[in-house]
Amino acid sequence: MRQLTSRVKEEAHRLGFDLVGVMRIEPLAEDEKRYLDWLRAGMSADMAYLQRRPTLRARPDELVPGARSIISLAVNYYSGEFDEVGPGQGRIARYAWGRDYHEVIPPRLRALVARIEEWIGRKVQARCFVDAVPLLERAVARRAGLGRIGFNSCLITDRFGSWVFLAEILLDVDLMPDEEDSRTCLRALDCINDCPTGAITQHYVVDARRCISYLTIENRGIVERALRPLIGDWLFGCDVCQDVCPHNRRLPKTTWKEFHPQSGVGKTLALDDVLSIESDEAFQHRFRHTALRRAKRRGLLRNAAIVAANQRYEPAIPLLEQLMETDPDPIIRGHAVWALGELAGRRARARIERALEDEHPFVREEARASLER
Known part of the structure; x- marks a missing residue:
């Protein structure tokens, strides 16, 4: 054995x-x-x-x-x-x-x-x-x-x-088992203190409802308004709790070339490019063989709208207006309404008022909330 x-x-x-x-x-x-x-x-x-x-x-x-x-x-x-993330760029978690x-x-x-x-x-x-x-x-x-x-x-x-x-x-083969690792984590609390949304509620416990990785990948629906600004520039996933971890210093790079950024989508994506994806078919073609497929078009465009608002990236306004008015997905339309309100304010009032007539209650509620600010 x-x-x-x-x-x-x-x-x-x-x-x-x-x-x-x-x-x-x-x-x-x-x-x-x-x-x-x-x-x-x-x-x-x-x-x-x-x-x-x-x-x-x-x-x-x-x-x-x-x-x-x-x-x-x-x-x-x-x-x-x-690398330094500039305006109009959304971060991708390293694993993707x-x-x-x-x-x-x-x-x-x-x-x-x-x-x-x-x-x-x-x-x-x-x-x-x-x-x-x-x-x-x-x-x-x-x-x-x-x-x-x-x-x-x-x-x-x-x-x-x-x-x-x-x-x-x-x-179904007997192999010699290894000794389990019974050590605890270092006493550093950087991951808990630095989590943007407070998702690590206690040692070893992560509340997915507040975790940016969940919000931007697994969650395909509405992101609560209070959490949207906390997402920052994370377009897909989040690495904050790992970036600040003292265990993650001075590490070797992977020898698997498939996991280097040159083999996939890279470290960031241009928000304009994401907001311009017009169909599920185009999304699947663009992100085939990558983990970003997990978010689906709905999730990634919703995230891009949130990041654009958080970055005050005004060049996205025309694309957000188009999504608000013509996109078939109410989740994308509603988050585009919110992002427009954050970016353009009174300048977008007339367009946002038109969203009050949207067929979907989520879009109408986002329009009302934006106009009341």
């Missing part, structure tokens, strides 16, 4: 994985309790997929019956710092600068399984996952010794900080 485990780890590193550990298949009882408490507190917002069969996430033996071990793997995706990791990582997981089959001389019953399965991945990674959990709830590794993608292979 020890020799096979060593070969598995060597092969994983050869395939490019930066960290690899093993956990024996067993329930994650303490993590399950914390997860259920978090759900009961309503902190998962409207992410219904997190609420379906919640106990399954902490019970890998039920997720993959017959599995004996979990191989937990991490890939460093850090590819540098932001390059290609979509959901597409890049799985082939190497399957290659690792194939090698294990060669070594043991039989078909392996295995399932490979990359952030798309009901499993408490960070808890598994901690149990497999990859790192500790930070106050911001991210997994923090010694060599790569929290800038890592996680992946797992659940398989």
